Amino acid sequence: MSKLVIKDLYASVEGKQILKGINLEINDNEIVALLGPNGHGKSTLLNVIMGHPRYVVDSGSIYLDGKNILEMATDERARAGLFLAMQSPSEVPGVSNSDFLRSAVNARLEKPVSTYKFYKALDSATKQLKMPFDLATRSLNEGFSGGEKKRNEMLQLILLEPKIAMLDEIDSGLDVDAINIVSEVINSEKEKGRGFLIISHYARLYDLINPTRAVVMINGRIVIDSDPSVIKRIDKEGYEFIKTELGIEIAKEEPNMNQTSIGSCDVKVKTE
Amino acid sequence: MERQSINKYLNKDKYVLEGKNSPTFMVLDCQNKDTFNIEIKENQKINLLLLNIKENTKFDFNVLANSSLNLKTVLKGEVKSLNINAKVQSNGDMHVYCADFSDGDVNTIVKIDLSEDNTTAMWHLASLSAKNDNKEFDVSLIHNAKNTFGLSDNYGVSKDDARLVFSGISHIKNGAKYSKTRQNAKIMVFDDLSKAIARPILKIDENEIEASHGASVGKINDESMFYLTSRGLTEEQAKELITMGYLKPILVGFEDEEIKEEISSLIEGRM
Numbered sequence: 001m002s003k004l005v006i007k008d009l010y011a012s013v014e015g016k017q018i019l020k021g022i023n024l025e026i027n028d029n030e031i032v033a034l035l036g037p038n039g040h041g042k043s044t045l046l047n048v049i050m051g052h053p054r055y056v057v058d059s060g061s062i063y064l065d066g067k068n069i070l071e072m073a074t075d076e077r078a079r080a081g082l083f084l085a086m087q088s089p090s091e092v093p094g095v096s097n098s099d100f101l102r103s104a105v106n107a108r109l110e111k112p113v114s115t116y117k118f119y120k121a122l123d124s125a126t127k128q129l130k131m132p133f134d135l136a137t138r139s140l141n142e143g144f145s146g147g148e149k150k151r152n153e154m155l156q157l158i159l160l161e162p163k164i165a166m167l168d169e170i171d172s173g174l175d176v177d178a179i180n181i182v183s184e185v186i187n188s189e190k191e192k193g194r195g196f197l198i199i200s201h202y203a204r205l206y207d208l209i210n211p212t213r214a215v216v217m218i219n220g221r222i223v224i225d226s227d228p229s230v231i232k233r234i235d236k237e238g239y240e241f242i243k244t245e246l247g248i249e250i251a252k253e254e255p256n257m258n259q260t261s262i263g264s265c266d267v268k269v270k271t272e
Numbered sequence: 273m274e275r276q277s278i279n280k281y282l283n284k285d286k287y288v289l290e291g292k293n294s295p296t297f298m299v300l301d302c303q304n305k306d307t308f309n310i311e312i313k314e315n316q317k318i319n320l321l322l323l324n325i326k327e328n329t330k331f332d333f334n335v336l337a338n339s340s341l342n343l344k345t346v347l348k349g350e351v352k353s354l355n356i357n358a359k360v361q362s363n364g365d366m367h368v369y370c371a372d373f374s375d376g377d378v379n380t381i382v383k384i385d386l387s388e389d390n391t392t393a394m395w396h397l398a399s400l401s402a403k404n405d406n407k408e409f410d411v412s413l414i415h416n417a418k419n420t421f422g423l424s425d426n427y428g429v430s431k432d433d434a435r436l437v438f439s440g441i442s443h444i445k446n447g448a449k450y451s452k453t454r455q456n457a458k459i460m461v462f463d464d465l466s467k468a469i470a471r472p473i474l475k476i477d478e479n480e481i482e483a484s485h486g487a488s489v490g491k492i493n494d495e496s497m498f499y500l501t502s503r504g505l506t507e508e509q510a511k512e513l514i515t516m517g518y519l520k521p522i523l524v525g526f527e528d529e530e531i532k533e534e535i536s537s538l539i540e541g542r543m
Contacts (some may be wrong), residue, residue, distance in 0.1 A: 005413060029517075053494060078504035090499035094517025100500070105512055107504040139517075187509050 002028040002065055002081065002163035003032050003193060004049075009060035011048045017058065020046045020220035026164055029125035033206055033231055035199075036217035037239050037250060043087060045217070046166045051077050051086040079108055081163030085153035092140040097152065098122060100140050105159055113188040113255045125158040128188075129180055146173030154185050163220065164195045173206040174183070183208035218242060219251050273528050275299040275321060283341040288313060295319045295342065297527075302329060312364075320344070321528065325351060333366070337388070341366045344525055346535060355382040358393070365392035369525025372399035372407070373538040382411040382440070386420040386451075389421040397426045398522035399433035400467075400515075400539065411440035415448040415481075423451040425516045426470075427518045431462035439471040442485070446477045455485035460492065462511065462519050515539065 009022040009256055016040045026032050036042050044261045048055045050060060050272070052072035052210045055176050062069050101122065106112045113121075141149050150170055156183050157165050167186075171179050190196060200206060206228070214231050216224040218239070223246060233241070242248050275297040286309040289298065295317035302308070303324035311334045312318050322331075322345040329351075335341045337359065343366065347354070351374040356431060360366050366398040376436045384393040393413050401407045413422035422442055430436040457470035470487035492514055501512035519539050526532050 052498055074498060074501040075504055075506050077503055084502055086499065086502075090493075090496045092500065092514065094521065095513050095516070099516070100503075100513060103505055103509060104503040107506070109510065160503065205504070221441075272431050 002193075003063075004082075004195065004197075005061075005063045007051070007061045009059040010043075011044065011060075013044065013054055013056055016234045018055075018220050019048065022217075022220075022222055023059070023081075024225070025193045026197050026216060028163060029190065030153075030213065031190055031196040031198060031209055031211040033200070033211040033214040033228060034217065035197055035214060035231065036232055037143060040217050040251070041220040042180075043168055043212050045198070046084055046168050049077075049166065050074060050082060066212065070270070075107070078160075078162075083157055083160060083162035083165040085150075085165065085167040086159060087168040087172070089141050089149045089153055091142045093142045095140045097138055097140045098136045099154065099235065100158055101136070101209055104156065108160070121159060121210070122155075125155050128158065128185060129154055131155065137144050145180050150174055150182065151178065154182055157189065158185065161192075162194060164197065165189070166197045168199050169201070171200050171202060172197070175189065180208065204230060206231050210261075218248055223248055260262050273297065277301070279381060285309060286311060289320075290316050291318055291420060292419075295340070297321075297530075299323060299440075300541075306330065308332065308520065308521070312336055312341050314338055316340070318342065319527070321531070325353040325354060329353075331357065334378070335360045335364040335386050337362040337364060338365050342525075343367065344369040345371070345376070346538070347372040348538070349374060350376050351378045351380075352376070353354040354378065356382045356384075358384045360384065360386050360393060361390040362388035363390045364388075365394075367392075367394045367396075367515050367525070369396045370416040370524055371400075371538075372397065372409075373534050373535075374405075374407075375403075376405060378405070378407045378409075380407075380409045380411075382413070383414065384422075385414045386448075387416050387420060389417045391417065391421050392421045394421075394423045395425065396522060396525055397438075398519040399426070399428040399436060400432045400519060401428065401432060401436035401468075402431050405434040405436075406434070407429075407435065407505045408437040409437065411438075413440075413442045413453060415442075415444040415451040417455060418447070418449050418451065420448060420451040421450075424455045426455075427521065428457075428459040428468065429462065429515050429518050430459055430468040433463075433465045435467040435469075437469045437471070438487075439469075439473070440482065441473045441475055443485060444478050444481050448478050449480050450504045450542075451478070452482040454483070456487075457485075457487040458518070459489045460514065461490060462492075462515075468490040508522075512540075513541075 004026040011019040012088045131151050211228045214228045215222050273440050278300050290310045290313040297319045298322045301323045306329045309332045309433050314336045316339040349405040413426045426438045428436045442453040444451050455472040459468035468489045470489050472485040472487045474483045
């Protein structure tokens with residue numbers, strides 16, 4: 001039995017408070033859909049749970065199976081059983097995907113996994129995700145397409161066997177076939193007893209995985225925590241009804257500054 | 273693997289290498305001498321491992337027509353200065369793999385002259401600069417003839433109070449039409465006091481050529497670190513993995529299992 005319990009959580013990024021009193025529980029064997037308009041703190045919540053250094057917890061608590069995870073470093077949280085599939089996974093040139101996966105698997109074990117056992121697990125997971133095996137041997141996420149990166153996140157989920165897995169828009173950039181594959185993996189991993197907290201903007205993914213609950217985040221708070229029927233309603237009507245029925249004013253996302261990009265030398269190695 | 277020792281020619285001023293097989297695997301133990309003049313005869317394919325390069329050593333290579341020289345070495349201990357001068361003649365090629373785990377200061381100057389048409393020079397370096405090391409690698413490829421190809425590929429890690437500099441010129445001279453040249457310099461800086469400089473220079477005096485360079489010097493970015501630690505790796509493990517990623521690719525240039533193992537353990541040892 002695993003349980004993630006978040007109480008009265010307030011958190012900020014660069015001096016701006018984003019999370020304003022989150023209360024949420026996630027149990028194993030549960031798929032919780034996390035919905036809400038852009039810019040209302042969904043990704044922030046996931047990053048705060050995982051311990052991203054950019055985010056500062058102002059107050060509140062997060063416990064996993066009775067352990068205070070706010071006192072743990074990111075790697076300790078991971079080894080305690082948390083997993084975050086990122087919206088845009090980092091590219092780490094030069095580090096081979098399989099070396100990385102093996103180190104990550106070993107970080108959880110007393111004795112390192114045998115080469116044979118590891119490659120067997122890797123082979124079966126790549127087949128489950130219909131990934132070409134060579135993706136496992138290439139540089140970590142480097143030159144991967146959007147869809148390949150997302151599948152690689154799922155590959156890590158399978159191999160690392162977390163208690164609670166958080167997926168941040170795992171379906172964005174995936175074609176229909178890939179969404180089907182990813183949802184099959186979510187379903188089979190749930191059967192193994194994992195709990196899920198899943199952000200998606202699309203009802204298609206939720207249709208395929210049948211969440212057990214849905215929560216809606218507005219203005220940095222959870223305003224709905226209910227059965228999953230609300231997903232269909234949001235898909236049809238948007239978030240307007242929250243204002244009319246619950247009387248909650250939905251803050252508009254502040255426009256971003258113009259994004260500028262600074263040119264840099266091309267550092268790809270040609271291999272002729 | 274079996275390599276034929278060429279130390280028996282040690283007393284001569286110039287070694288002339290030719291091999292029966294293609295390629296012929298040779299080894300030279302450099303510890304008793306500091307100047308070497310080596311010629312590869314025409315139509316040869318020589319794979320040469322240089323062992324025990326000591327302080328202040330100088331090499332002159334001359335790769336004659338239609339020959340190929342594949343040169344490799346692991347720098348250990350005190351090296352101080354290393355000079356490699358090479359000339360590659362018609363249709364010849366030269367590949368160098370240098371794995372640098374030496375201690376202290378090193379000043380390495382490499383100059384490969386692609387003197388005739390259809391020649392190739394490829395230089396691969398992996399260097400780890402740690403403690404108080406002060407290392408500089410100056411690698412120049414000079415394209416003097418038509419249809420020549422040059423690659424200077426340099427990867428390094430600078431940690432503790434060390435300093436690491438990659439410099440050098442890839443020069444396409446007048447008359448070297450249809451030549452291609454490429455420079456890469458990437459250095460990972462680990463600690464607040466470590467220093468690193470990448471200075472790639474291209475000089476182009478001809479048209480109808482291709483030339484490019486890429487240089488990057490920097491710390492591991494926070495997002496990569498968060499990504500790796502979010503999978504359960506400690507910061508130390510994440511750093512080690514990234515260092516391995518920078519330095520391990522040099523292994524492809526080495527055939528000998530014991531040398532590969534030595535390089536891996538040197539990376540781990542100096543980390």
